[in-house]
Amino acid sequence: MVDFAVPEEVQLICRGLRSFLEREVKPLEERYKRYLEDERARLDEEGRLVPEFKAALDRVRRRSAELGYYAMHMPTEVGGGGVSRVGMVYAFKEVFRHGFGLNVAVLAGPEGPSPLLLGLKAPQREKFLKPLMRGEATTCFALTEPEAGSDLKNLQTRAEKRGSYYVLNGMKTFITNAADADFAQVFAVTDPKRYKEHGYEGVTAFVVERDAPGYKVGKINRSLLDDGAQAELIFENCKVPAEHVIGQEGRGFYAAMSWIGIGRLNIAAMCLGLGEYLLKRSVEYAQTRTAFGRPIGKHQHIRGMLAESAAELSAAEQLVLHAAWKFDRGDPIVKESAMAKWFCTQMLFRLADRAVQVHGGMGVMKELPFERIFRFARVLRIVEGTDEIQKETIAKSLGL
Numbered sequence: 001m002v003d004f005a006v007p008e009e010v011q012l013i014c015r016g017l018r019s020f021l022e023r024e025v026k027p028l029e030e031r032y033k034r035y036l037e038d039e040r041a042r043l044d045e046e047g048r049l050v051p052e053f054k055a056a057l058d059r060v061r062r063r064s065a066e067l068g069y070y071a072m073h074m075p076t077e078v079g080g081g082g083v084s085r086v087g088m089v090y091a092f093k094e095v096f097r098h099g100f101g102l103n104v105a106v107l108a109g110p111e112g113p114s115p116l117l118l119g120l121k122a123p124q125r126e127k128f129l130k131p132l133m134r135g136e137a138t139t140c141f142a143l144t145e146p147e148a149g150s151d152l153k154n155l156q157t158r159a160e161k162r163g164s165y166y167v168l169n170g171m172k173t174f175i176t177n178a179a180d181a182d183f184a185q186v187f188a189v190t191d192p193k194r195y196k197e198h199g200y201e202g203v204t205a206f207v208v209e210r211d212a213p214g215y216k217v218g219k220i221n222r223s224l225l226d227d228g229a230q231a232e233l234i235f236e237n238c239k240v241p242a243e244h245v246i247g248q249e250g251r252g253f254y255a256a257m258s259w260i261g262i263g264r265l266n267i268a269a270m271c272l273g274l275g276e277y278l279l280k281r282s283v284e285y286a287q288t289r290t291a292f293g294r295p296i297g298k299h300q301h302i303r304g305m306l307a308e309s310a311a312e313l314s315a316a317e318q319l320v321l322h323a324a325w326k327f328d329r330g331d332p333i334v335k336e337s338a339m340a341k342w343f344c345t346q347m348l349f350r351l352a353d354r355a356v357q358v359h360g361g362m363g364v365m366k367e368l369p370f371e372r373i374f375r376f377a378r379v380l381r382i383v384e385g386t387d388e389i390q391k392e393t394i395a396k397s398l399g400l
């Protein structure tokens with residue numbers, strides 16, 4: 001039975017997060033306002049984050065880890081909080097209803113601890129996972145290549161076993177946090193014959209340290225957000241110890257997919273929080289801004305837009321919670337996570353567009369966060385599987 005009551009422990013986490021955001025994150029956002037209002041101020045000439053802004057994000061991440069929030073999605077056996085997926089939906093919502101500032105560093109994303117790393121053997125888990133859990137190190141999830149984005153049957157990166165090492169050759173692109181990561185989780189073909197025959201087998205996941213010989217950060221990918229977050233990774237005869245294999249050799253693709261399912265739910269939950277933030281700010285503006293002698297919220301077109309936003313947001317929430325609830329029961333959520341990711345990113349895109357419209361000229365000004373969230377919402381329809389790939393997954397589940 002689906003239970004709509006928010007569990008008490010989740011309410012406690014949300015209250016704690018709210019207080020952390022108010023007491024500690026908000027004052028920092030005030031201090032770093034100039035970076036938050038204009039992304040260009042955050043970047044150096046090469047497109048990398050300037051040290052001062054990076055330090056602000058690091059500070060929020062570490063403090064969140066100290067308070068037990070950053071790694072709360074990880075199992076208790078490795079020092080995490082063991083929080084359920086339903087709990088994480090509420091946590092993401094709580095963090096992102098705060099807006100789009102330094103709060104982005106409160107909960108772990110691709111730079112943080114992921115269940116994928118539980119596939120490491122005990123000594124490597126200790127070495128790589130522990131500093132991530134404390135927010136002291138960061139990582140990245142390196143799957144996409146110039147010729148393999150949606151089409152993951154076309155990976156070109158190869159890893160060849162030579163004694164106690166693998167030798168990696170290839171290139172990854174658009175990798176979030178690649179420029180700063182202390183180590184990367186890299187997916188490479190180890191059995192080309194099996195990969196060619198079966199598509200998803202013969203791929204292995206590795207931990208590759210930043211200082212490994214032959215590991216190079218390529219160019220920064222300048223995007224619509226221009227936030228210095230994505231970069232290329234290049235491997236040239238890069239030597240990786242055999243004990244750095246994550247999980248089973250040749251099964252890396254399946255491990256990647258299970259993590260991507262969770263990533264899709266996280267994005268969907270983030271959209272709920274940002275959607276709530278946009279709606280609240282838009283309603284406030286519609287109540288106070290006047291045109292033609294009355295608040296704009298009394299004009300039918302504006303009322304209609306905000307009513308649609310409220311209904312779509314509510315529908316999105318039910319979809320995400322249902323998927324998370326199924327996950328917590330141990331059910332497969334391939335279809336549900338695709339539906340949640342597709343619907344919620346579409347929903348956020350529409351809500352952001354309306355928030356811009358309701359704010360008129362101010363909506364596109366950098367002083368307000370709406371144009372930036374609008375750009376972010378556009379990007380979310382591409383990452384962790386495009387709109388079309390989500391719909392492909394849903395269509396397959398219909399037997400098409």
Ligand SMILES: Cc1cc2nc3c(=O)[nH]c(=O)nc-3n(C[C@H](O)[C@H](O)[C@H](O)COP(=O)(O)OP(=O)(O)OC[C@H]3O[C@@H](n4cnc5c(N)ncnc54)[C@H](O)[C@@H]3O)c2cc1C
Pocket residue numbers: 110140141142143144146148149150151173174175176177223230379382383384385386387388389392
């Ligand atoms: C901001 C950002 C952050 C990212 N972070 C990471 C990261 O941390 N790690 C990582 O590994 N990757 C990351 N990526 C890469 C991302 O996962 C890919 O960009 C995405 O999967 C799409 O792949 P592509 O860019 O190669 O587009 P393509 O696969 O070339 O797609 C081009 C178009 O064709 C459509 N298309 C493709 N196949 C089909 C099909 N079968 N049916 C219908 N339409 C189809 C797509 O939907 C799209 O519209 C990131 C990308 C961005 C933009």
